[in-house]
Amino acid sequence: MDHRKKLIHTTNMPIRWGDMDAYGHVNNTVYFRYMEQARVEWIEDMKVMVRPGGDGPVIVNAACTFLKPMNYPGTVEVRTYVGAVGRSSCQTYVDMLIDGELYAEGAAKVVWMNTQSGKSVPLPDHVRALLEAE
Template sequence: MEHKKKLIHVTKMPIRWGDMDAYGHVNNTVYFRYMEQARVEWIEEMKVPVRPGGDGPVIINAACTFLIPMTYPGMVEVRTYVGYPGRSSVQTHVEMRIEGDERIYAEGAAKVVWMNTQTGKSVPLPDHVRAALEAE
């Protein structure tokens, strides 16, 4: 069943000179770091500490499509969207732009699953997380 995605978090971070590779643009691995930082900020805004131990969010897959090369200098704007939550997971979608430019430079996705870090088994989303994901 297809559900509309909802914008849940926006952040900006600088492109560092060291983010570029020998081709003179941001290396493909760095886009995953941008998505990771945005995801951690969003999760921590929901008062969920991203630390080992107990129940917490992990990702079970991640993808990125590179549309327009990014280069230094610049500010990356990462917009995170979520789909409708399941029992223990939610699909996230990301759009990356350069500040001041509405074109999408890269698109990404990751499935976030709540898991007990001791057992490695999924657990239901915390009630306050589900409420935030389902809020209009």
């Protein structure tokens, strides 16, 4: 993990009964949904609406390391961090905790792009300022 990462957003999400699979634990795909929801909340907190059209954030890769199985009932604390910030992108990292204990770690590279052309565009100035603030 990037040692320069900075905490940028924290949210809590309930584990739903339907999040579990036949093995009785949260299905691996749901961890990506938890990360997605946290990412959307963080982006909207920066006053960027996650909607089609114009310029906006997309992810170009996503990863998750499953350390311990999650089970219903429970609440997942999802902590999002930012690492390296580039011209049009930033690297994000996620910790998923239950009762302060780490259950999974994730990452995703977020790229700003023009949704019409499919080409990357520079990060908006206000987003860059928030990401680079100490």
